[in-house]
Amino acid sequence: MSDTLFDKLKKYGEGSTYPMHMPGHKRNAALLGNALPYGIDITEISDFDDLHNANGVIDYIQQRLAAFYGAKKSFLLVNGSTCGIMAAVVSLCSFGDKIIAARNCHRSVYRAIELYNLSPEWVIPPYDTQTGIFGCVTAESIEIAIEKCPDAKAVIITSPTYEGVISDIDKISLVCKRHGIPLICDEAHGAHFPLFYGGRAFSDISVTSLHKTLPCLTQVACLNIFSDKVDIDRLAETLQMFETSSPSYVLMASADRCMSLLETDGKELAARHTKRLEHFYKATERLRHLYIKNSENCDKSRIVICCENTDISGRELFDRLRREFDIECEMASMRYAVALTSICDSDEGLICLENALVAIDKNLRTVQCTPLPKMCAPTVCKTAYAAERCEKTLVSVDESIGKVCGEYVWAYPPGVPVIAPGETVTAQAAQNILEMRRAKLNVISRGKEKILTLK
Numbered sequence: 001m002s003d004t005l006f007d008k009l010k011k012y013g014e015g016s017t018y019p020m021h022m023p024g025h026k027r028n029a030a031l032l033g034n035a036l037p038y039g040i041d042i043t044e045i046s047d048f049d050d051l052h053n054a055n056g057v058i059d060y061i062q063q064r065l066a067a068f069y070g071a072k073k074s075f076l077l078v079n080g081s082t083c084g085i086m087a088a089v090v091s092l093c094s095f096g097d098k099i100i101a102a103r104n105c106h107r108s109v110y111r112a113i114e115l116y117n118l119s120p121e122w123v124i125p126p127y128d129t130q131t132g133i134f135g136c137v138t139a140e141s142i143e144i145a146i147e148k149c150p151d152a153k154a155v156i157i158t159s160p161t162y163e164g165v166i167s168d169i170d171k172i173s174l175v176c177k178r179h180g181i182p183l184i185c186d187e188a189h190g191a192h193f194p195l196f197y198g199g200r201a202f203s204d205i206s207v208t209s210l211h212k213t214l215p216c217l218t219q220v221a222c223l224n225i226f227s228d229k230v231d232i233d234r235l236a237e238t239l240q241m242f243e244t245s246s247p248s249y250v251l252m253a254s255a256d257r258c259m260s261l262l263e264t265d266g267k268e269l270a271a272r273h274t275k276r277l278e279h280f281y282k283a284t285e286r287l288r289h290l291y292i293k294n295s296e297n298c299d300k301s302r303i304v305i306c307c308e309n310t311d312i313s314g315r316e317l318f319d320r321l322r323r324e325f326d327i328e329c330e331m332a333s334m335r336y337a338v339a340l341t342s343i344c345d346s347d348e349g350l351i352c353l354e355n356a357l358v359a360i361d362k363n364l365r366t367v368q369c370t371p372l373p374k375m376c377a378p379t380v381c382k383t384a385y386a387a388e389r390c391e392k393t394l395v396s397v398d399e400s401i402g403k404v405c406g407e408y409v410w411a412y413p414p415g416v417p418v419i420a421p422g423e424t425v426t427a428q429a430a431q432n433i434l435e436m437r438r439a440k441l442n443v444i445s446r447g448k449e450k451i452l453t454l455k
């Protein structure tokens with residue numbers, strides 16, 4: 001073994017690589033100090049409250065989170081949004097229920113669906129076959145799904161998405177309210193929204209990862225309740241199923257510090273970052289081949305660099321930024337790369353990215369891209385719960401077409417499955433998997449090169 005994990009982290013921390021990735025604190029010690037962690041790493045001792053029954057210092061953090069998000073009640077989470085999403089779904093559904101879910105949901109939603117043997121009515125958001133980016137979930141599509149599945153126990157969607165696409169939660173929540181179905185919004189990527197976008201749209205429950213876009217240590221998240229439809233005690237109980245009984249005080253302290261910083265300097269830091277972003281978006285208008293995705297319904301702090309009409313893939317762009325310009329981005333897909341920014345960035349950081357993109361862009365060529373396979377509603381033969389309990393066999397991707405899938409296949413990040421257990425493998429899904437592998441994305445599947453199908 002050459003370098004241990006610790007050695008590697010230390011080297012990375014001391015190195016010159018600019019982090020255009022999570023966590024949102026960007027290791028900015030100049031802004032955040034170095035006070036975390038050994039000296040303050042404890043367990044539940046007298047006077048230090050209990051996350052699972054908070055009524056002291058931990059509850060004080062929760063109260064400030066609730067004020068920040070305009071929530072009726074906020075739960076601080078130390079197992080990421082993953083545990084909040086699973087608890088939200090499980091608290092609203094019973095085993096075997098129906099649920100309406102956007103197809104581009106994170107794998108935690110798929111896990112909750114599997115765990116509780118839920119039958120999902122999938123809503124497929126519009127999918128841009130040029131870039132491979134899902135668009136907004138519309139209120140109309142939720143209305144149609146509810147008409148098809150009026151006995152669903154919850155609706156769950158993701159907004160903003162990994163690529164920063166924002167849906168109209170106000171409109172969607174009105175539809176859900178009219179039908180008496182609670183709306184869960186996975187806002188894992190939108191923890192910073194109150195700072196930048198002011199007035200908030202309220203779902204019944206939202207789950208957000210403070211660590212992704214705010215100055216918080218990795219894993220810190222928050223579940224917000226906005227309506228009376230949610231049984232708070234039941235949710236608190238359910239969270240205990242998914243969250244450690246030894247929550248890290250270091251993580252919770254980082255939420256405390258984060259709230260203090262936001263309360264005192266949040267507005268100013270956000271205003272400064274907005275200026276930085278405005279400069280970046282303006283300056284990168286001069287790119288001739290690459291372009292920065294920029295529309296009204298997008299979170300500007302998430303820089304999505306599109307390269308579909310160039311002779312470079314998202315993965316290659318990601319690698320060149322890393323190798324030649326010492327910039328580590330958040331993720332690469334086939335036709336874009338994502339650079340994540342936050343209030344902890346520096347002017348120099350964004351200027352480095354701007355200069356790197358201009359330099360790369362200079363030598364690119366324009367090529368006509370072929371459309372990616374469409375994302376269609378899956379044909380579901382069995383619930384994921386049932387499929388996971390069937391006998392399975394490994395077959396090649398080509399051979400799997402028409403068979404029932406026995407596993408999840410996804411590119412990580414963002415962790416949205418192309419196919420899930422119990423769904424028939426379509427030619428389109430197979431093509432998508434092959435293209436993702438060809439593009440050297442991090443495709444996760446138990447079958448590795450092959451696919452697990454039901455016998």
Ligand SMILES: Cc1ncc(COP(=O)(O)O)c(C=O)c1O
Nearest residue numbers: 079080081082106158186188209
């Ligand atoms: C849309 C979405 N939801 C939820 C999560 C899970 O968040 P966490 O890593 O905080 O558990 C992720 C993680 O990337 C995500 O992309």
